[in-house]
Amino acid sequence: MSLIIYGMPASRAFRNLWAAHELGLAYVNVPYNFTGPEIKDPAYLAINPNATIPAIVDDGFPLWESLAINLYLAKKAGKLWPAGLQGEAQVMQWTLWAATEVEPLIGAWFYHTMFLPPAQRKPELAADAAARLPKRLAVLELVLANRDYLIGDEFTIADLNVAAVLFRAPKFGLDAFARVKSWHARCCGRDGAKAAIALREPTKAA
Ligand SMILES: N[C@@H](CCC(=O)N[C@@H](CS)C(=O)NCC(=O)O)C(=O)O
Incomplete structure (x- = not known):
């Protein structure tokens, strides 16, 4: 199990960090800045072709769009998800x-x-x-x-x-x-x- 959350906490990555804490998920935060060069690097563009933060890589699965990431994490964890x-x-x-x-x-x-x-x-x-x-x-x-x-x-x-x-x-x-x-x-x-x-x-x- 490995969850990487890309994006500095004082950005929309905050949404995913909040979700990870609510869901009790272990994660690594790579705090790329939204003004920094890293988000335009080909290695990051392969994860998020929008060149924006946040994005995640969950067990090798890349996903972007902060709110969609939260839906994915919650459904996968089976928590905060209504029946x-x-x-x-x-x-x-x-x-x-x-x-x-x-x-x-x-x-x-x-x-x-x-x-x-x-x-x-x-x-x-x-x-x-x-x-x-x-x-x-x-x-x-x-x-x-x-x-x-x-x-x-x-x-x-x-x-x-x-x-x-x-x-x-x-x-x-x-x-x-x-x-x-x-x-x-x-x-x-x-x-x-x-x-x-x-x-x-x-x-x-x-
Ligand atoms: N709809 C996207 C928006 C992502 C976004 O615009 N993130 C900002 C930081 S909060 C960013 O990376 N801006 C850099 C840029 O637009 O160049 C989401 O919710 O994930």
Whole structure:
């Protein structure tokens, strides 16, 4: 059994490090930087032809796309994975929703308010994202009205994927979404999350 997670912890690799800790998986982290030359090296491109982090190699099997990696790891471990076809469909639903409906907005807001150097920020893009994100947060607020987690009463990989995409949401501000705020704090307060967050600390960046 060998699992290699490529990517510095203060990047989307955080999502996979969080999952590995939740699932109790032993791993080696190769902390390539998203600005570094290693991710353009042919040896890495053979693992991830996108020249981005993260990627994994699990017992020789390469895989990229942070959220897809988490689905693979959870299903393989048989943990954080709801029972049945419908539960699995809900995991896909929430993960695709996070990737397509939420990530572009929270990403644009974060990049254009605090991540990019000030000269490169475009306030109009941040404002547009900030105007559109609440509609997605309202979806979560509605769903969490009658359950503690996205798929019933147990934390699943769907919660992890959505909460990880929304990692910057507390900075965005969740005061108007009380249930989302407490759900997010609950997810990020788990031991697995805390272990992965601690790994981000030395570099902190993205
Ligand atoms: N959809 C991809 C995005 C990967 C991605 O863009 N990663 C960033 C770091 S968080 C990166 O490697 N950027 C370098 C670049 O775009 O050149 C995923 O979720 O894995």
